[in-house]
Amino acid sequence: MGNIDNPFLKNSKLAKNTSINRLEIIDIPDVDIDAEVKGKKGREVMSSPVLIEYIKNDAQRLKLDVDEIPEVELPIYLNQCLEAEDLEVRLTAENIARRLGRNLGYILLVLKRGDEINQQAREDWIQKHWDYWQQVENIIFTGGLCNGNLGQRLKYYIAKVFDEANTPKYEIKIAQKPSLVSIIGAARHIPQKYNSALVFDFGQTLIKRGVANYQGEKLKAIDQLSSLKSKYVEARTFENEKEEKRAAEKLKDYIISVVKRTWEQVESKGFKPCGTIAISIANNLVDGKFFGGGYGKLRLIENDVQQVIAKKLSDLVGEEIEVLFIHDGTAAADAFAEINDSVMLTFGTAIGVGFPLKKDKLRPLASDLNL
Template sequence: MRNRPDSKSLTMTPDGSLNHLEVECSLLSQQDPLLGAENLTGAQLASSLALQQLITHFIVDRSLNIRRFLDEFSDKNAQHNDILDCFSRRLASVIHTAKAGQRWPSKANTDLTALMHYWQHTDTIVISGGLTTGLFGQYLASRIEALLPEVTVLSSPWAGQTALIGLAQTVKSATDLLVIDFGATGIKRAVASNYGNRLKELTEFSTASFTDAHGHIGKQGVLEVLRQTRRELSSPLPVAISLACYLNEGHPFQYKSGIYYQLEADCENLTKALNDDWLPSCGLGSLALLEHDSSAAGLAFRFNQPAMMITLGTGLGSGPCPLA
């Protein structure tokens, strides 16, 4: 057995984000009507905005949004297949670029070097997130696997709820546990029971309801989410949280990207602030876990060899799946 890297020592950093990874598009553009020869980032190729652009181009129905497309997707529909083919090739190119390791921003970065090494040893990719809902996610995984025969590609059965499942099954509480996934456009919440094997979902919040004048969510926005959630519960519960923001020892990196970066300046350590102050002040229990959202999704799966979770939504997230 080859020497495998350890996912436990892997720190996901902003520089290791697939959102910013530059992908060569010269070959892709020959089969993709929306691409030119210029290089694009992972987010430009395989985010919700990119999928919406493909839907609009191939179907020419301004009323058809992503949710309707995913609900109505059929592999028997020629236009749906055209969209699937383009999106599959794009995501396969992002994965191939990540594994090749030639276009990461700085190889001098120790954390980034470890991430590159992990990608190169990755045998399995799991895709999750809102864009993998239903049959589209299953066919997307199958198409990518055909394009990249060196890896196994799976679609999470929980799609956009995968981070909640990862949090719940990692904490494995005998009593009820509140799980919250702070995403880029939506905030998903649920009460987990039976050691994380059962979720009772609460209504999803739109992040727009909690942003400040600059479109960010800082301390006050998080507190309001926690207060509103507490009002829906009959008693205080411990809380496990995932966040669409890369974390360094439980605190956001000082990186001006995404809607949650303001949290870096709002406290000295986010984990400590949540546990000691923010959660108790909102009438909730202690903090059981805090994770980057894609890393939380990865916690729902375990493999014998290195595997990577990719979450498809507003952006393109990634995190390691634990080794069994």
């Protein structure tokens, strides 16, 4: 695959049509597709909301009181259930993992096979996009749904789907630190002159925070801070652009407040943050500009939103601040930049895509920072 042009990249940046959340599983000739998947889009069958709904529906057999457990923690409980001594709990959890794994298997099978019926449903892709996916060999999984036993079960059931379809498999690697991959990738963008820095991963559900520590040029470790809830990124339809812009202003202010709060938190412990803050964010950026929903509404902020946020933070903390926004799929891929011929898929509130590429300015990783 190394000699194949990647149609999803333009000047090493993601194109607008990269997402596989909109990929439709119309049919796969000679394969008996599970009824709950046929005709669905990627985001409708593989995401944390889908998994959470599965868990809620089987909560009684899993012996979970879902009214007492925050939704974002339910996948953690499912991992525990996969090892439960109670046979009913363990088998129920296994069935949920099987359903989710097969869902993902069908998504990957559509990409690998490139059947005409599915190509016709993806009008923004032409033949070269399908050719690329058919020739991909290595896929790296990361994100909240790949933690623990669940990630391994997903890999197992994907292989079963490909066996049933008699189709060559993708070689799948699961990140050892899936919840930190985007933060690690973002941390590699901090300039060489700094020995430590604040780094963030602004997701659709949670905001992960950390302090990146460097030894010489190399990223040595991430000291993880507690996660915070994401706000103002829910999927909704606005009556007009003015209403959406008001929501964008709230989102911008919340991002500023989270960074300021984190700055003050680490300062109170004797740590002096450097002037560059790297933020992995769950939205595609084209030429540094946001688009679409969720965090994409930041495109409505006047001027350059990165500069607007940086200036406000500079005023609040009394230091000159530079803010680097990096698409979360790209940040995740940058964590694995040295792995050739691979595609990164991140699984959380939606499916993210990134392509590991060697980049001159990325900080190298210490040998003991296992990914």
